[in-house]
Amino acid sequence: MSDPLPAFPPAPGAPFDPAAVSSLMNGRGHGGFVGLRYLAHGDDWIEVALPWRADLVGVPETGVLASGPIITLLDNATSMSVWVRSGAFRPQATLDLRLDYVRAAIPGKTVIARAECYRLTRSAAFVRGLAHDGDPADPVAHAAGVFMAMETA
Amino acid sequence: MSEADEVARVAAGLPPYAVSLGIGVERIEAGAPLLTLDFAEKVHGRPGFLHGGAIGGLLEMAAIAALRMALAERGAVPRLKPVNMTVEFLRGGTDRRTYALGRVTRAGRRIANVSAEAWQDDPARPIATAWMNVLLSGA
Numbered sequence: 001m002s003d004p005l006p007a008f009p010p011a012p013g014a015p016f017d018p019a020a021v022s023s024l025m026n027g028r029g030h031g032g033f034v035g036l037r038y039l040a041h042g043d044d045w046i047e048v049a050l051p052w053r054a055d056l057v058g059v060p061e062t063g064v065l066a067s068g069p070i071i072t073l074l075d076n077a078t079s080m081s082v083w084v085r086s087g088a089f090r091p092q093a094t095l096d097l098r099l100d101y102v103r104a105a106i107p108g109k110t111v112i113a114r115a116e117c118y119r120l121t122r123s124a125a126f127v128r129g130l131a132h133d134g135d136p137a138d139p140v141a142h143a144a145g146v147f148m149a150m151e152t153a
Numbered sequence: 154m155s156e157a158d159e160v161a162r163v164a165a166g167l168p169p170y171a172v173s174l175g176i177g178v179e180r181i182e183a184g185a186p187l188l189t190l191d192f193a194e195k196v197h198g199r200p201g202f203l204h205g206g207a208i209g210g211l212l213e214m215a216a217i218a219a220l221r222m223a224l225a226e227r228g229a230v231p232r233l234k235p236v237n238m239t240v241e242f243l244r245g246g247t248d249r250r251t252y253a254l255g256r257v258t259r260a261g262r263r264i265a266n267v268s269a270e271a272w273q274d275d276p277a278r279p280i281a282t283a284w285m286n287v288l289l290s291g292a
Contacts, residue, residue, distance in 0.1 A: 028194070031206075057168060058169075068171075068206065069170065072206025093205075101234070
């Protein structure tokens with residue numbers, strides 16, 4: 001018998017281990033559909049990968065990824081950066097998310113998001129992130145957003 | 154062009170991402186394609202709700218589709234490059250069909266400003282809104 005998988009989503013306030021939870025979070029639902037994969041994390045940041053896939057393309061003539069999967073990548077990565085910083089899972093909803101599409105991602109290359117939560121309050125979490133396809137100094141997209149904590153009974 | 158022809162033309166022009174996500178074209182409304190996204194596991198976010206990324210992707214497709222139609226009416230077919238986009242999430246999207254409609258606020262020579270709204274049961278109760286700036290090149 002293998003160890004039981006951790007419950008998903010974790011209970012509010014449960015310790016958050018991104019390495020353990022990511023495979024559950026990204027192995028299903030929309031994150032699973034676009035193929036998100038956990039790479040690494042620190043005290044207040046996390047890296048998530050989006051491998052290139054033909055059915056995620058937005059410009060068939062060039063093979064450039066659509067921006068929808070980039071939105072999903074940065075939404076997920078910034079969202080998880082909040083729980084990485086707080087060390088505990090807290091249900092939250094995206095209030096807003098702004099993306100600057102700095103340049104087109106190179107076709108065939110995995111896009112990597114590095115996201116951080118730079119301010120956490122009782123009700124809100126302020127986040128930012130960059131996406132690149134190999135060189136963090138030459139980003140594909142930049143994101144800034146706010147998450148609101150859900151009221152829990 | 155009849156509305157049915159226009160709907161078919163818009164649907165045929167949707168990129169692979171829109172097709173694999175399950176985005177469809179319902180009809181033409183207020184001069185723009187009304188897009189749909191049915192609830193399925195592949196657009197599922199937190200339990201019971203649509204993923205914000207799927208909503209963002211749908212809104213962007215609606216904005217771009219509205220812009221393409223507006224540009225075609227003036228005989229222009231430039232390449233479109235999204236510059237930036239802001240999505241505001243207003244309500245949780247639940248397990249039913251979502252609609253999205255784009256609106257061209259201004260289409261200039263180089264830049265177009267486009268917005269889009271997404272709703273489920275009632276267009277007057279949007280679940281999310283977005284605006285984006287799009288660079289028009291080669292026009």
